[in-house]
Amino acid sequence: MRTPAQQAELALLLEVAGTPKPGNVDRHRDLEELRFEHFLAGAVGARTGLDLAADGEPVGTAFERAVKGMAAQGGDNTQFGALLLLTPLVRAARDDLTRATVSSVCENTTVADAAGFYRAFDHVDVFVDEPPADMEPLDVRRGSDAIPALEERELTLFDVMERSVPGDDVAREWLTDFERSFGAAERLADTDETEPLSKRTADVFLELLAERPDTLVANRRGEDVATSVSERAAQLLADDGLESDPDALEAFADDLVSRGINPGTTADVTAAGLFIALEREAISV
Template structure:
C-alpha cells in the first residue's frame, strides 16, 4: 500500500504523463524551456517536503522544502501550484481515514503565521509568475519571498488568510478557501471515467478547462484570451472530441503551445484530483 506522500508523487507523474493537455507539458509535448523530464525531476525533488507533510510537520515548512527540492532541476518552476494543493492534502490524509472537504478545511483553518512565512520563503527558491499586487499590498508581494516575512508577521496573517487575499485572481488559492471544491469534483470525475489513468487525467483536464477559464492564462494574457480558450475546450468536450475527433484536440493542444498559452492552474487542480482519487483508493494503479 502506498503512503500519502507516495500517492502525491504518483499524482504528479500521472498528471504530466497525461496527453493531450492543451498548452501544457505532457509526455508528447515540451515548452521552449520546460520539458517533460523537468517535471519528472521536480517530482523526485519534492519527495522530502511531501514526506514532511505526511509526518506532521507544519504545512508551510513542508511546502517550502517541497519547492526547494522541486526547483533543483534545469527547468525552473514545474509544479509550484500543484504542490500548494498537494501538501495540505497529504497533511490531511496522514491524520484522517478518508479525505473530505471538511477535514481539508480544518487543516487549512489551522494554518499559522509561521505557515505563511514558509509559503513566502518558498518563493526564494524558484521564479513563479504572479500578477502585480495593488500598491497598498506591495509589502506583501510574494515575489519578495523571505523579505516579505516581517510584513506577514506584523499583520499576523495565517497561510489561509494569505490564500484568501489571492482570490478571485488565483484559482489555486480559491481551492484553499472553498474546501478544495474543484479538486474533489475532479476526483469524482476521474473515478467515473474509463481507461488508463493518464487518459483519464487528460480527459478531466479538458473538462476542467471547459468549465472555468484558467487564472494563469488570465494573468499572463487577458480575461478575453482565457475565456476563448475555455470556450474552445467546451466545444471539444461537448462533442466528446477525445473519442470522436482526437485530431481536433491534438490540434488545439499544438495551437496553445505555439501561442505560448499555458493553462497551468487547470493542470494543478488535475493533479490534486488525481491525488484525492488515489488516496481514497478509488483509482487503482
Template sequence: MTPAERAELALLLEVAGAPKPGNVDRERDLADLRFEQFLAGAVGARAGLERAADPEEPLGDAFETAVAGMADAAGTNTQFGCLLLLAPLVRTAATGDLTRERATGVVESTTVADAAAFYRAFDHADVAVQEPPEGAAELDVRRGANAVPALRDRGLTLADVLELSADRDANAGEWTRGFPRVFRTAAQIEASDGPLVDRAADAFLHLLAEAPDTLVATNHGEAVAREVRERALELQSADRDAVRAFADELVERGVNPGTTADLTAAALFVALERGVSVRD
C-alpha cells in the same frame, strides 16, 4: 502506498496525461520546459511531501522543502502550484479521512510561520503571479522572504494570505473554499475508466472548460483566458485528434494553462487516496 507516495504518483500521472492543451505532456515539450524536467521535479519534491505527511512538521516548511527540492531537481519551476494544493491534502490524508471538511480544518490551522515559509518558497522558483490586491504591495509574494516582516506585523496566517487572492487565483480559491473543484474532479476520475493518464487528460480538458485558467489570465489577459475556456467547451465531445490539434495550437501561441494542471494533479491525488489505482 503512503500519502506522500501517492502525491508523487499524482504529479507523474498529471504530466504524463496527453493531450493537455498548451501544457507539457508525454507528447510535447514547451520551448523552455521539457517533460523530463517535470518527472525530475516530482521526484525532487518527495522530501517535502514526506514532511507534509508528518503532523509534527509545520505545513509551510513542508511546502517550502517540496518547492526547493522540485526546483533543484528540475532546474526550474515545474509544479509550484501543484505542491501548494497537495501539501494540505497530503496532511489531511496522513492524519485521517480525506474529506473537504477535514482539509478545511488543516487550512484553518495554518500559522503565521507557515505563511512566512510560503513566502520564502518564492525565493526558490520563478512563479508567475498577478499583481497584489490594492493596498497590499508590501505583501507581494514576489518579494519572497523580504515580505516576511510585513507579514508578521499584520499577524497573517497562510490561510489569511491566500484569502487575499482567493477571488482572483484558482489555487488560492481552492485552499480557502474547501477544494470544491479538486474533489468534484476526483469523483469524475473515480467514476470513469481506462488508463489513468487518459483520465488525467480528460480531467484537464473538463477543468479547462469549467473556468478561465488563472495562469493564462495572468500572462495573456482575461480575454485570452475566456477564449481558451470556450474552445475547451467546444471540444468536450471531440476526439483526441481534435484536442491534440488544439494542444499544438496553444503551444505555438505560448499559452500555458498551468493552473488547470495544478488542479488536475490535486484531483488525481484525491482519487488515488480513494482507491483508484494504476492497476484498474
C-alpha cells in the same frame, strides 16, 4: 501500500504523463524552456517536503521544503501550484481525507506557515501579477524579505490565500474546501477503467478547462484569451466533437503550445484530484 507522500509524488508524475493536455507539458510536448523530464525531476525532488507533511510537520515548513526540492532541476518552476494543493491534502490524509478535514488544516495554518510560503519564493521564479501599491510590502515576489511585514500584520497562510482570491484558483481551492479537486477525483473515479489512466487524466483536465477559465492564462494573457480557451475546450467536448474529428484535440494542444498559452492552474487541480482518487483507492495503478 503507498504512503500519502508516495501517492502525492505519483499524482504529480501521472499528471504530467496525461496527454494531450492543451497548452501544458505532457509526454508528447515540451515548452520552450520547460520539458517533460523537468516535471519528472520536480516530482521526485518534492518528495522530501511531502514526507514532512505526511509526518505531521507544519504546512508551511513542508511546502517550502517541497518547493526547494522541486526547483532543483533545470526547468525551475514545474509544480509550485500543485504542491500548494497537495501539501495540505497530504497533511489531512494523516487523519481522514475529506473536504472538512483539509479545510480544517488550511484554516488552522499560522503566521509561521505563511512565512514558510514566502520563503518558498526564494527558491523558484513564480509568475505573479503586480500587487496594489498598498500591498507592496507583502508582494510574494520579495520572498523572505516580506516576512517582517507579514508578521507585523499577523497574517496566517490561510489569510494570504484569502487575499489572493479572486484571480488565483489555487488559492480559491483553499477557500472552497478543495471543491474542484474533490470534483476532479470523482470524475477520475467515474472514467472507463479499461482506458489508460493517462488518457483518463487528460479527459478530466479538458473537462475542468471547459468549465472554468484558467486563472494562470487570465493573469498572463488576459480574461478574453482565457475565456476563448475554455470555450474551445467546451466545443470539443460538445456534440461528440472529438469523435467527429479525432485530431482536433491534438491540434488544439499544439496551437496553445505554439502560442505560449499554458493552463497551468487547471493542471494543478488535476494533480490534486489524482492524489485524492489514489489515496481513496478510487483509481489504481
